[in-house]
Amino acid sequence: MFIVTAEEMYGIDRETMGSIGVDGKILMENAGREVSREIKKRITKKDVITVLVGGGNNGGDGFVVARTLHVEGYSVKVVQVVGDEKIKGDADYHKNLFLRCNGLIFYRDFISDEVKHIIKDSTVIVDAMVGIGVRGTLKDSILSIAQFVNESNKQVIAIDIPSGLPADEYHSEFYAVQADTTVVIGALKQSLFLQDTASYYGEWMMVSIGFPFEVIHQYTDKQWWNITDFQSSFPKRKENSHKGTHGRGLVIGGNHLMPGSVMMTTRAAVRSGAGLTTTGTSKSVISMMASSCNESMYIPIQEQEGYLSGASEIDYSVYDAVAIGMGIGRKKVTQKLIQETITAAKGILLVDADGLYHLKDQLNELKSRQKPTILTPHPGEMATLLDVTISEILQKPFSFSKEFAMEYGVYLVLKGKFTIITSPTGRQVVESGGNPGLAKGGSGDVLSGIILAMVMQDQPIFEAICNACYLHSASADNLVKEKHSVYDLTATDIIEGIPNVLRTLTSSE
Numbered sequence: 414m415f416i417v418t419a420e421e422m423y424g425i426d427r428e429t430m431g432s433i434g435v436d437g438k439i440l441m442e443n444a445g446r447e448v449s450r451e452i453k454k455r456i457t458k459k460d461v462i463t464v465l466v467g468g469g470n471n472g473g474d475g476f477v478v479a480r481t482l483h484v485e486g487y488s489v490k491v492v493q494v495v496g497d498e499k500i501k502g503d504a505d506y507h508k509n510l511f512l513r514c515n516g517l518i519f520y521r522d523f524i525s526d527e528v529k530h531i532i533k534d535s536t537v538i539v540d541a542m543v544g545i546g547v548r549g550t551l552k553d554s555i556l557s558i559a560q561f562v563n564e565s566n567k568q569v570i571a572i573d574i575p576s577g578l579p580a581d582e583y584h585s586e587f588y589a590v591q592a593d594t595t596v597v598i599g600a601l602k603q604s605l606f607l608q609d610t611a612s613y614y615g616e617w618m619m620v621s622i623g624f625p626f627e628v629i630h631q632y633t634d635k636q637w638w639n640i641t642d643f644q645s646s647f648p649k650r651k652e653n654s655h656k657g658t659h660g661r662g663l664v665i666g667g668n669h670l671m672p673g674s675v676m677m678t679t680r681a682a683v684r685s686g687a688g689l690t691t692t693g694t695s696k697s698v699i700s701m702m703a704s705s706c707n708e709s710m711y712i713p714i715q716e717q718e719g720y721l722s723g724a725s726e727i728d729y730s731v732y733d734a735v736a737i738g739m740g741i742g743r744k745k746v747t748q749k750l751i752q753e754t755i756t757a758a759k760g761i762l763l764v765d766a767d768g769l770y771h772l773k774d775q776l777n778e779l780k781s782r783q784k785p786t787i788l789t790p791h792p793g794e795m796a797t798l799l800d801v802t803i804s805e806i807l808q809k810p811f812s813f814s815k816e817f818a819m820e821y822g823v824y825l826v827l828k829g830k831f832t833i834i835t836s837p838t839g840r841q842v843v844e845s846g847g848n849p850g851l852a853k854g855g856s857g858d859v860l861s862g863i864i865l866a867m868v869m870q871d872q873p874i875f876e877a878i879c880n881a882c883y884l885h886s887a888s889a890d891n892l893v894k895e896k897h898s899v900y901d902l903t904a905t906d907i908i909e910g911i912p913n914v915l916r917t918l919t920s921s922e
Contacts (some may be wrong), residue, residue: 422600425624440623455594497514521558540575547578560851578604603635603811634840638834666738666861674695679862732760734760760781778819779823785824828860834879889910
């Protein structure tokens with residue numbers, strides 16, 4: 414499913430009507446009927462339904478919904494929250510169709526004192542007041558109705574987007590309708606995947622109304638990654654494959670106080686299908702790991718006072734991919750190791766955790782790498798790399814990610830509830846699975862191991878990263894569903910849950 418900004422959605426709409434020639438009235442009819450189909454799954458003929466209608470396409474969709482439900486015998490009232498001069502074009506056409514079907518419209522300008530009573534007497538509110546074109550805060554008249562709706566405790570179903578909610582990132586202050594359900598039209602809106610706005614949608618689903626795939630793709634390459642994408646892109650293993658076929662990976666990390674990080678990354682890589690996995694770490698960490706991770710090979714790395722200091726022992730040319738940073742600590746002595754690895758690694762390089770801390774002063778060196786580089790920061794680490802606040806990152810995660818990935822030529826995985834994966838060309842994918850059980854130390858280390866394994870398989874690197882993120886969150890979701898809670902789930906559990914996800918999602922093979 415594609416993700417759009419408001420401007421991109423308007424472009425898709427114009428192109429479909431202009432170049433393709435689909436009449437706007439037909440698109441509006443399609444939208445209203447598809448939304449009505451979803452609404453009918455959630456209501457009964459006993460419900461009293463009020464459709465709050467504003468101007469523009471969103472209001473026009475509301476008139477189609479009202480007419481569709483009305484002619485099928487549902488109890489429907491329409492409250493028009495703007496003056497007639499705001500109901501134009503296709504919306505006016507569908508308003509008149511509703512009236513000719515003996516539909517009932519209340520005009521907000523004349524019954525302002527009664528709107529609250531109409532809402533109170535309803536069981537279901539359909540919100541079609543303001544669409545993706547909202548700029549700034551709602552106007553006073555609509556703002557008061559939005560407040561009535563939020564205070565009513567009625568079932569609220571929004572058409573395309575809750576009124577007052579920005580469609581894009583980098584929003585200023587806003588007041589929006591809190592929907593229980595939102596039926597998104599045509600393409601997913603960017604604010605579905607932002608920390609401060611996602612919850613306003615409630616449960617959501619998307620309906621298609623006739624926008625051609627080619628037209629949508631012409632305006633956006635942002636995408637939401639789901640089970641269908643995973644299953645269609647995940648590589649099948651050949652009968653005659655061997656351990657060398659599935660990659661030689663190297664994990665570098667750990668210190669005497671944090672041996673667990675590199676251990677989890679190594680185990681996750683092995684579980685996720687890496688052909689051969691080697692761990693480069695200190696001798697003390699190797700002695701702790703060897704008995705619990707028999708499948709990995711080990712290389713002792715130079716250390717000073719328990720911290721890794723250099724890797725002249727490593728022949729990087731024999732590895733297809735290297736992951737570095739997990740548990741190495743932030744001692745200055747370790748910076749040399751990061752610098753050596755950036756220069757010496759001949760294959761794919763993944764930098765995570767403390768490796769990102771040391772990388773800040775070496776970002777320009779990434780531009781000269783001939784092989785792909787993957788960085789996996791959480792918002793705090795991203796803020797440090799860019800010298801901005803975490804709040805700024807959370808307000809504009811798509812923009813910051815895209816600008817950074819394109820400037821330094823890297824694949825960027827901005828981790829969070831809505832993980833944004835960005836390619837060096839600016840292509841973006843959101844992976845939104847997972848649960849609060851992932852908010853624990855070690856989860857990121859596990860993800861790095863899964864990514865390391867995936868990028869060495871027979872699939873494009875971008876799809877491999879997306880599939881790794883999906884596998885990581887799917888393991889957490891399955892475990893919470895079957896035998897864990899979000900409280901007791903650990904990073905080690907996620908590793909052990911990988912086989913079940915792979916077996917389930919690849920069973921058709």
